[in-house]
Amino acid sequence: MLSNSKSLFDRAQRVIPSGVNSPVRYYDPFPFFAVSGKGSTMRTADNETYIDYCMGYGALLLGHSYSTVTESVKSRIDDGSLFCVPTEEEIQLAELISKAVQCAEMIRLVNTGMEATMNAIRLARAFTKKKKVVKFDGCYHGAYDYVLPKPGVDASISDGIINEASSQTLVLPYNDSETLEQVVKEDDDVGCVIVEPVAANMGLVLPEKQYLNEIRRITRHNNIVLIFDEVVTGFRLALGGAGEFFGIKPDLATFAKAIGNGFPIAAITGKREIMQQLSPSGKVYQASTYAGNPACVSASIATIEVLCKAKNEIYPKIARTCDNIVSGIKDALKDFKLDCTINNIGSMFQLFFTDEKVKNAVSANKSDPIMFRKLFNELLKRGVFIPPSRLETCFISYSHSEDDADKTVESYYESLREVKQS
Numbered sequence: 001m002l003s004n005s006k007s008l009f010d011r012a013q014r015v016i017p018s019g020v021n022s023p024v025r026y027y028d029p030f031p032f033f034a035v036s037g038k039g040s041t042m043r044t045a046d047n048e049t050y051i052d053y054c055m056g057y058g059a060l061l062l063g064h065s066y067s068t069v070t071e072s073v074k075s076r077i078d079d080g081s082l083f084c085v086p087t088e089e090e091i092q093l094a095e096l097i098s099k100a101v102q103c104a105e106m107i108r109l110v111n112t113g114m115e116a117t118m119n120a121i122r123l124a125r126a127f128t129k130k131k132k133v134v135k136f137d138g139c140y141h142g143a144y145d146y147v148l149p150k151p152g153v154d155a156s157i158s159d160g161i162i163n164e165a166s167s168q169t170l171v172l173p174y175n176d177s178e179t180l181e182q183v184v185k186e187d188d189d190v191g192c193v194i195v196e197p198v199a200a201n202m203g204l205v206l207p208e209k210q211y212l213n214e215i216r217r218i219t220r221h222n223n224i225v226l227i228f229d230e231v232v233t234g235f236r237l238a239l240g241g242a243g244e245f246f247g248i249k250p251d252l253a254t255f256a257k258a259i260g261n262g263f264p265i266a267a268i269t270g271k272r273e274i275m276q277q278l279s280p281s282g283k284v285y286q287a288s289t290y291a292g293n294p295a296c297v298s299a300s301i302a303t304i305e306v307l308c309k310a311k312n313e314i315y316p317k318i319a320r321t322c323d324n325i326v327s328g329i330k331d332a333l334k335d336f337k338l339d340c341t342i343n344n345i346g347s348m349f350q351l352f353f354t355d356e357k358v359k360n361a362v363s364a365n366k367s368d369p370i371m372f373r374k375l376f377n378e379l380l381k382r383g384v385f386i387p388p389s390r391l392e393t394c395f396i397s398y399s400h401s402e403d404d405a406d407k408t409v410e411s412y413y414e415s416l417r418e419v420k421q422s
């Protein structure tokens, strides 16, 4: 059935490590290969069509090949794909972001989420003149040295990272403001706290009531720069991201993914006095050849303009679709007497094969990997593609229809029956 993907994978493995250009794309025995995407679906090299809930890991808020966005890129690139001098559109985009996001007094455009968080952390350290960074176990901010340590001393997720780089990062439990308060009380060298306001990289984990307010209070009180990593939540949870959704103003916020609906563009945003530390006016060096390139800027302008114009229609619709899917899954779980946990918010959800409340990385990791793998495979057989890892999140786009939701609920129902029987 997947013979084309299999032979493409065999070919890929000869020239691409593990046959994939990002590790999470691999799953056993080999991933399907995509040829096109339209709306809520992706078509594969084997001529299968899947309803997609990976959606570029959250990037495709409007859906695959959303015509307003793709048309704006097509018409822009005929006039040049890279200038490396400023353009008026970069100002237009920065003005749009500043209007939508409360903390975004100034904006610097970059290309990826990783670049945005890395430079935001550097800015925070420079501004506070303090070395240490607090991150939370299970939150992901990119694949670079300061943000890859595991909890505990001298442990890192990756080989090749020197302890000198990662030892200045303290990894604390998510949803535990008391530990944060204790740590910063005892250590006056913490200059930065970076957090996913809704954690979407340990499955989906919601901040408990008051957690984010507490982080804000503690960081403000201790002269620590608070960074909201809104790479997933930005423009998805609300036009103004998690900052707007929860009514909290961080010092810096980073955006990527939904900001460009599938085009590689990201932004470091925040308070003027911190952002002005960036070079050349300030002493914090950050640079990029492709930052603010015309294709991605036009994709982002088109995306944000659609979101601004139709926000009263888009955000309720994607949340409603998500609620319908989640309530269908809950019914199936009840029917099959499966003690699972579902977390959902806005247009995001994840099912955990554990009966424990999932509120941090320790509880998320209790989700049974074998049951999840079975669910993934059964859904795939029925034309539904979810992210292959139990520690990722399912994303709904504006292009997902009621029919998609009905078909998805049906597929979950049948798949969960198979999981129960296995």
Ligand SMILES: Cc1ncc(COP(=O)(O)O)c(C=O)c1O
Binding pocket: 057, 111, 112, 113, 114, 115, 117, 140, 141, 142, 143, 196, 200, 201, 229, 230, 231, 232, 256, 257
């Ligand atoms: C919350 C968060 N921050 C940062 C990143 C890194 O973004 P990118 O993959 O664009 O470098 C990701 C990627 O998944 C993310 O989910």
